[in-house]
Amino acid sequence: xxxxxxxxxxxxxxxxxxxxxxxxxxxxxxxxxxxxxxxxxxxxxxxxxxxxxxxxxxxxxxxxxxxxxxxxxxxxxxxxxxxxxxxxxxxxxxxxxxxxxxxxxxxxxxxxxxxxxxxxxxxxxxxxxxxxxxxxxxxxxxxxxxxxxxxxxxxxxxxxxxxxxxxxxxxxxxxx
Amino acid sequence: xxxxxxxxxxxxxxxxxxxxxxxxxxxxxxxxxxxxxxxxxxxxxxxxxxxxxxxxxxxxxxxxxxxxxxxxxxxxxxxxxxxxxxxxxxxxxxxxxxxxxxxxxxxxxxxxxxxxxxxxxxxxxxxxxxxxxxxxxxxxxxxxxxxxxxxxxxxxxxxxxxxxxxxxxxxxxxxxxxxxxxxxxxxxxxxxxxxxxxxxxxxxxxxxxxxxxxxxxxxxxxxxxxxxxxxxxxxxxxxxxxxxxxxxxxxxxxxxxxxxxxxxxxxxxxxxxxxxxxxxxxxxxxxxxxxxxxxxxxxxxxxxxxxxxxxxxxxxxxxxxxxxxxxxxxxxxxxxxxxxxxxxxxxxxxxxxxxxxxxxxxxxxxxxxxxxxxxxxxxxxxxxxxxxxxxxxxxxxxxxxxxxxxxxxxxxxxxxxxxxxxxxxxxxxxxxxxxxxxxxxxxxxxxxxxxxxxxxxxxxxxxxxxxxxxxxxxxxxxxxxxxxxxxxxxxxxxxxxxxxxxxxxxxxxxxxxx
Numbered sequence: 001x002x003x004x005x006x007x008x009x010x011x012x013x014x015x016x017x018x019x020x021x022x023x024x025x026x027x028x029x030x031x032x033x034x035x036x037x038x039x040x041x042x043x044x045x046x047x048x049x050x051x052x053x054x055x056x057x058x059x060x061x062x063x064x065x066x067x068x069x070x071x072x073x074x075x076x077x078x079x080x081x082x083x084x085x086x087x088x089x090x091x092x093x094x095x096x097x098x099x100x101x102x103x104x105x106x107x108x109x110x111x112x113x114x115x116x117x118x119x120x121x122x123x124x125x126x127x128x129x130x131x132x133x134x135x136x137x138x139x140x141x142x143x144x145x146x147x148x149x150x151x152x153x154x155x156x157x158x159x160x161x162x163x164x165x166x167x168x169x170x171x172x173x174x175x176x
Numbered sequence: 177x178x179x180x181x182x183x184x185x186x187x188x189x190x191x192x193x194x195x196x197x198x199x200x201x202x203x204x205x206x207x208x209x210x211x212x213x214x215x216x217x218x219x220x221x222x223x224x225x226x227x228x229x230x231x232x233x234x235x236x237x238x239x240x241x242x243x244x245x246x247x248x249x250x251x252x253x254x255x256x257x258x259x260x261x262x263x264x265x266x267x268x269x270x271x272x273x274x275x276x277x278x279x280x281x282x283x284x285x286x287x288x289x290x291x292x293x294x295x296x297x298x299x300x301x302x303x304x305x306x307x308x309x310x311x312x313x314x315x316x317x318x319x320x321x322x323x324x325x326x327x328x329x330x331x332x333x334x335x336x337x338x339x340x341x342x343x344x345x346x347x348x349x350x351x352x353x354x355x356x357x358x359x360x361x362x363x364x365x366x367x368x369x370x371x372x373x374x375x376x377x378x379x380x381x382x383x384x385x386x387x388x389x390x391x392x393x394x395x396x397x398x399x400x401x402x403x404x405x406x407x408x409x410x411x412x413x414x415x416x417x418x419x420x421x422x423x424x425x426x427x428x429x430x431x432x433x434x435x436x437x438x439x440x441x442x443x444x445x446x447x448x449x450x451x452x453x454x455x456x457x458x459x460x461x462x463x464x465x466x467x468x469x470x471x472x473x474x475x476x477x478x479x480x481x482x483x484x485x486x487x488x489x490x491x492x493x494x495x496x497x498x499x500x501x502x503x504x505x506x507x508x509x510x511x512x513x514x515x516x517x518x519x520x521x522x523x524x525x526x527x528x529x530x531x532x533x534x535x536x537x538x539x540x541x542x543x544x545x546x547x548x549x550x551x552x553x554x555x556x557x558x559x560x561x562x563x564x565x566x567x568x569x570x571x572x573x574x575x576x577x578x579x580x581x582x583x584x585x586x587x588x589x590x591x592x593x594x595x596x597x598x599x600x601x602x603x604x605x606x607x608x609x610x611x612x613x614x615x616x617x618x619x620x621x622x623x624x625x626x627x628x629x630x631x632x633x634x635x636x637x638x639x640x641x642x643x644x645x646x647x648x649x650x651x652x653x654x655x656x657x658x659x660x661x662x663x664x665x666x667x668x669x670x671x672x673x674x675x676x677x678x679x680x681x682x683x684x685x686x687x688x689x690x
Contacts, residue, residue: 136551136555144356145264145356146356150262153261166483167484168448168485170483
């Protein structure tokens with residue numbers, strides 16, 4: 001296909017056209033797929049409080065940070081977890097997986113099928129092995145569905161994730 | 177969305193009536209007058225179809241999947257749809273008990289049983305409202321179907337247990353104490369055979385030809401439960417037949433209250449959230465007869481301390497006939513623990529507040545599946561106590577009457593006869609004496625809708641004119657009059673699998689209309 005830089009350029013034109021109108025209407029953060037993941041203010045900008053940077057004033061500059069660096073403070077040194085505060089799309093972007101990497105660069109971005117998740121995350125069983133020690137229950141394995149459920153039942157990318165099991169069970173999972 | 181080209185030429189109206197005339201002729205001549213008034217207009221059949229299959233099945237539970245397998249084995253092209261994002265409906269969260277009469281596993285365990293006895297148990301519990309042919313079919317096919325599940329699909333069972341209302345132990349429990357053992361093995365087999373399965377696809381209308389013959393379904397693809405604005409309208413042609421295996425309506429508070437007003441939202445349900453009964457309603461719109469819709473079952477073995485079905489039912493049902501159920505306000509028993517679901521649920525509801533069931537160390541370790549006990553202890557739905565005094569203190573039970581009642585119950589256990597409430601006392605039951613004791617609270621939840629679409633013994637849906645509807649079959653909880661007033665535990669699995677297979681075979685045998 002196209003070289004990555006051209007891909008990103010085409011994607012950003014496409015997205016800018018689609019979301020330009022949105023920007024002018026409600027001043028929400030701009031979805032700029034060309035922005036670096038750690039450059040929060042590239043999207044979260046403007047005088048409108050709704051669009052402003054989510055970082056508190058005293059926060060370190062994040063421009064050179066990767067996701068691992070964020071977690072270095074947030075998971076290891078403070079109780080101020082980022083899980084459930086950052087949507088899946090942000091976690092992916094910060095980890096170096098851009099919008100284009102999942103949605104491709106042609107046409108309007110459409111909801112992505114589970115195969116796309118598995119192209120990196122391999123399989124339900126592999127993911128279940130990573131969370132095998134969680135109590136009271138491994139969220140990725142159940143007597144009902146084994147490890148076959150669609151990732152997106154819980155892990156929403158562009159809105160807050162949910163805990164699908166909570167329909168019947170009282171397990172207080174923090175779902176990224 | 178892109179429309180898939182229908183491979184066969186779409187028949188003109190005149191040609192359609194001619195070619196289907198022979199098949200529909202007999203029905204048409206006897207139904208002529210009411211049909212023209214009632215059937216959908218010719219415009220209701222789409223000009224072109226987006227998808228085509230031979231047998232189109234609604235529902236991916238026990239009934240839908242067994243129907244799919246049998247239809248496929250009979251040579252039909254099969255598509256199964258489900259409105260939910262996950263497969264399996266209620267079947268996949270079920271407790272894994274398959275009642276069958278006269279099996280090798282029963283013989284090995286020294287249990288004497290017969291299909292006739294199972295049939296009589298079903299009738300008695302059902303208050304003789306069961307349609308005899310339907311109940312007989314389930315009882316007499318149960319053992320063969322269980323064997324088929326084992327041999328053909330590789331389903332594994334570990335033991336034969338008891339369920340309230342049965343005369344003997346005939347509940348064959350899956351190795352993981354879950355219906356998922358059946359569902360996932362059936363799904364695997366179905367897919368191996370080439371059955372197609374599509375989730376997030378919701379039935380919105382049953383499509384009929386002018387003569388009332390069911391020809392396909394209007395559905396919404398990409399439906400996201402419970403948002404009714406989602407999904408794209410799609411027409412799926414069913415050349416031979418449609419099979420409805422869409423479950424019951426326990427979760428439809430409005431609909432269930434129509435039939436039984438006391439079932440307000442005060443009563444929780446054990447069912448998956450999708451058990452809302454639209455398929456029954458849509459079938460009725462194309463002239464299907466419904467039966468016994470008033471008979472809605474509450475499970476007497478659920479705990480208010482857990483959501484949904486939970487683990488307590490698998491604790492409670494392993495203790496009935498071995499250990500006592502107590503009204504905490506009086507410290508006394510109030511009903512036979514081995515009664516059927518309705519009588520037990522009604523007895524508990526009459527007391528107005530949750531009751532308790534508990535067993536001692538010896539009984540619980542012998543009877544209860546370890547993982548079930550462990551999980552329920554973790555969640556707090558089952559609590560552990562060192563003595564009867566501790567139990568009384570925790571639940572504010574009057575101590576002296578309570579201790580007296582437990583001693584009285586133990587006396588019945590020794591004599592193997594309950595002279596107070598005529599509960600069955602099993603031969604290997606031991607008195608409740610050694611701590612630690614395990615206690616759970618019980619409060620009924622809406623569990624199963626015995627009523628539904630009227631079917632004949634071929635699983636074909638009956639019309640309001642009391643004739644079979646061409647091209648329409650149904651199996652499982654969506655149907656009515658198999659269980660009558662009260663469904664016995666473990667017999668739903670039998671019903672779904674027996675009639676699912678029959679529906680699949682009958683559907684595949686329908687002559688294609690196109």
